Amino acid sequence: MQTVEFRPWADPAESPLIRFQNVTKRFGDFTAIDDLSLDIYEQEFFALLGPSGCGKTTMMRMLGGFETPTRGRIELAGQDIGPVPPHKRAVNMMFQSYALFPHLSVWDNIAFGLRRDRLPKDQIAARVADMLRLTRLEKFARRKPHQISGGQRQRVALARSLAKAPKLLLLDEPLGALDKKLRQETQFELMDIQETTGTTFVIVTHDQEEAMTVASRVAVMDEGRLVQVATPADIYECPNSVYVADFIGDVNILKGRARAIGHNRYHIDWSEGHPPLTATSEQPLAPDQDCHLAIRPEKVTISSQRPESADNAMQGTVLDIAYLGNLSTYFVQLPTGQIIKAQTANTRRISRRNLTWEDSVWLSWTATAGVVLAQ
Template sequence: METLVNTQPVCKFAPWEDPTQEPLVRFENVTKKFGDFTAIEDLTLNIYEREFFALLGPSGCGKTTMMRMLAGFEYPTAGNIMLGQSNLQKAPPHKRPVNMMFQSYALFPHMTVEQNIGFGLKQEKTPKPEIRRRVEEMLSLVQLEPFAKRKPHQLSGGQKQRVALARSLAKKPKLLLLDEPLGALDRKLREQTQFELMNIQEQLGLTFVIVTHDQEEAMTVASRIAVMDHGKIVQVATPAEIYEYPNSRYSADFLGDVNIIEGHVDVTTGETASLHWAEGETPLAVSTKLRPQAGTTAWLAVRPEKLRISKDKPENTDNCVKGEVWDIGYTGNISTYHVKASNGTILKTQVSNREHLADRPITWEDTVYVYWEKGAGVFLET
């Protein structure tokens, strides 16, 4: 019997690449000041329907202020925030098709799970049959049917988180805002819940915006990430694009582990720049489409997993640095070797632990070679 093979291409979800797609949310030259302090400065950003969009950055970078402006708890000092065709500039929180899920969950302790989920619908005077139907739908969605009659103190942290999510979704908002929603969960439960959130978001086809300082969380759940610093967006791209092709040292350093090596451009030949980084060391080769001038300061960013390590000097490699094993970090599946070069620069390289620890071929104080291809790094001018 002939086997039928589906040759239909898998659809790529990337509305930001389609100029015919209208954004669901638009920040248009938005500035937010608190007295003399500027929390958000002239920020422009588009978020599209059905995106799981992450605002990522350290404390004080402005990400929570952006979320509070979307929710209506703060208003822009200048600029506009659009949701579809509606200007949210003066709309109060209860008039917006937006819901927010807080890190604290903010559940009513005297109410049952089903009463908590239906609270917003009851406040809107939704007919009782519709409230029951919607609550049952939400209980099924977050798999909490057996806990409908329990009160919050009878639930685990993960169950409380799902109740809060169900309550936020019950009113069917166009936009759901998640403020550090998994911060109170332990690591294993947090990782499990990340995938639950992704499945629910995809199943409902809603737009989620999450605020987090956890880079792994942002990379796991988000379709795109906005990396923020001091009220400005440094880079907006997919997790893979930011990780593999950061546009600055800030983005490279904030998302994932990275080696950043400073130097001066020796020469640029074709699409290869030569970076002089230490006296007595061979210049480093890095692929780039930029045309940097000789003598200018630049940086090479290369991820630890892109580097290889050996006791023997490799042949036919673009870059090779001799050094001494300064430290080793063991995390179970991966060992991170910290190698000190002749000028004191520390290079981190990661090796998958395919062998038992006792069989480790490289250990502390060994003389080793760290090497990589020129295309493994990213050339940065800022």
């Protein structure tokens, strides 16, 4: 887990470990990466996040040396790595399939790359022992891959990738084959291992929860472009577009027009015959500018009575309720037909539901709860 102080991207004196400079990658007429520039810093756990076909795997393959940019430059520790073949880069790649050798023991799988480099036997033994200890696999050293669990195979692949002490480790959907509970446990193991080794990790994933859990920063991608690069907290709380707000987590989005009513404070006219919504925005908005207001469901309060002093309040009818154990999500239909989601924590093990289907309810939130988005 990164410490609060770890913010090299905010320090102008820090040099990036990886630098994409105006990189474009085309496959025939198809542009997979479109004039992309990005800096990734040493010891970062960096996530490339986006839907299938957004270009994240192509970026990773270019870092690994399996694809060459059509235009632009990629640097690793200040060196242009475009002409450097994959086996000569200080980069290792861990694939979703793990690609372990089934006939070799766990010990021999981890030692494989070190033997290829013709290291002395005592150095190989010491390094493999370090990796087994790091990944908590000491007692499985003599087993074959088919004799251990999926989570343990994942750790063997990780140990093998880290054995050669690469400057950069690329992880391509590394947890995709694991069940949800094991995936969550393994995410924290990955974070611990990354922090212990100090290796820079770049992970490709389409799983938002995974990216938000493990990464120091997340790059949200769409159609070969970076839409937003920020910390998980900023991506979630301060998305820069409707695309990012909608892609990360659950969100309500209301379309309207903004009118300034004070410093950084706006009225948003969202439906004729309904009172305007009140919101704050640090980004200035032009008079009558088209905009969207994004509000996370957990920031919406649901009640049977009209709240007395809420900045925003609207009435609706409970259409559906999703019980998720720790949370309940209420789907409330407004008179306009739009559905707003409100979330409440289930703090008691057994309690009667105060609100149920078809109840008339009030939804409310503060002026600062939503994010005004101009794009």
